[in-house]
Amino acid sequence: MQGAKPPFDDVYRDFLGRIYAYVRAQVGSQADAEDVTSMVFIKAWEAYPRYEPQGATPASWLFRIARNAALDHLRSAARKERLARAVANEPEALDDPAQMAAERIQQQALLRLVERLPERQREAVSLRHSGLSFAEVGAILGSTEDAAKMLYHRALRVLREAAAAQELG
């Protein structure tokens, strides 16, 4: 996809959902995910005139902005506190839990497991399953492709064990 620079409208429509999903896995709540996602696209819009598609795909460029925004968010003490509460199994506000399908409940449980991963493992899993190649994941995390693969598979192992412990897997 390197080459032509797509209109920002296209980038926005193509990536909003994916960026939100990535951010949602990094922060503790839907509200925070919306905050951070908004900031990502505001920053992206500001920076878009300087974006050079030859240097990075729109995906890796946007996810890099998203990662930085999520990290900024998590570095705030207040945010950390909120995340800690969320991770400590505080029940999450759901629209109508009674109507949630089993699959949806399992997805929520899996999301919580992802949220509990160590930061870099969580990022590796989130970026990888947001559609990025290991090379792109490694570039965003400041490591090699092989290191990104190792990080990812280590995260999978942790997730698998945690899921088994919760009888999810």
Add this chain to the structure above:
Amino acid sequence: MSEPRDPLEERLDRLFATTRPRRGFEDELWARLEVRRGLWARLTDRLRSVQLVPVLGGLAALVVVVLAGGLLLNSVAHGSRASTSSYSGGTRGGAAGAQSADSSAGFGRVPRPVVRLSDAPQPAVTLPAAPKAAYAGSVTVTAVTASAPLPARLPVTRYRELTAPQADAFAAGLGARPSGPVPPGALGRYAGANFTLTIYPSDPGQGIEPRVVITPGSPAPQAAGPDDVKAYLGRFAVAPDATATAPVTDRAGGQEVVRWTRLVSAGVSELNASWEATVGSDLSILVADGALPLAREVADYAVASSQQLVALAKAAGGGSGPAVVLDTAQAVYVVASDGAYGYFEPAVLYTGHFTQGGVTYEKRILVPAVAPQDLR
């Protein structure tokens, strides 16, 4: 994902493919982005090509004036057909202090508003409670059962369109210098101490007056309420002025949007907010924008008859598509521009509803309220 997959990876794929923001978030965020981005592109060349007019006092004086927090641009008297009054934002309050010209067409024929409601931000005016699905297509208006109470004459306000050198001077007065590429449609983009500014001219398509979009740097300024937002905008000489109505706060997701609407004439507000800020859940101001305090002139214009308004509304529906009864009507002001001047012109915002495929849609139609003979 070309590697062999295990069930956990497949579930992770599904998790990230199905985790999406709530319905409406995409459009809300896009609307915020639209305020500062480029539906103005097609206007830029035209606006830049407008011959620069002398500005009283020159740009140096302009900077001084801006620094003093006063009038941004001195107006130049125009319009030989009638006398007009001039005032600056903040020196008079809406209709209460209006000094209107006595000509039926003080500025001559004014440009027809071209606001595209499908592109424009969510109107700041209070609309009746309605389903959220807006319909942008053609409709058949079968009846217009509502009318907006309009006097026989209403003021039209105009201002000189901002030029790029004037935008530069305004930014310089705030200690900001040109920075980076200019976004599409903008007059300039500037960086100052812990902020960036982007200055836009009028956008008739969205019905937005010339404004400054401020993106705070880090650490972001904090706002615990509208007063803090107002104070922040005031640092950039774009605080809500005396024509601003009371602030309205909307919560969307984890953010709050504080906005003020300009009351242009007695009981009639501008369609879109003139001052606005988005505040994050940590109370940091994410982005703010405010109308430039341009000098404005006022002249009274005859208002279209109710029959003319109904005919315009029916024609504006397009004449085909779902049948709609326009059952609400509200007088608003919208921004129009002819390149040299921007105008606040009265209009009527009609709404009606229809149901299709189990979904109820809202159709909005905006028609100019200035008498047709005074429109270009």
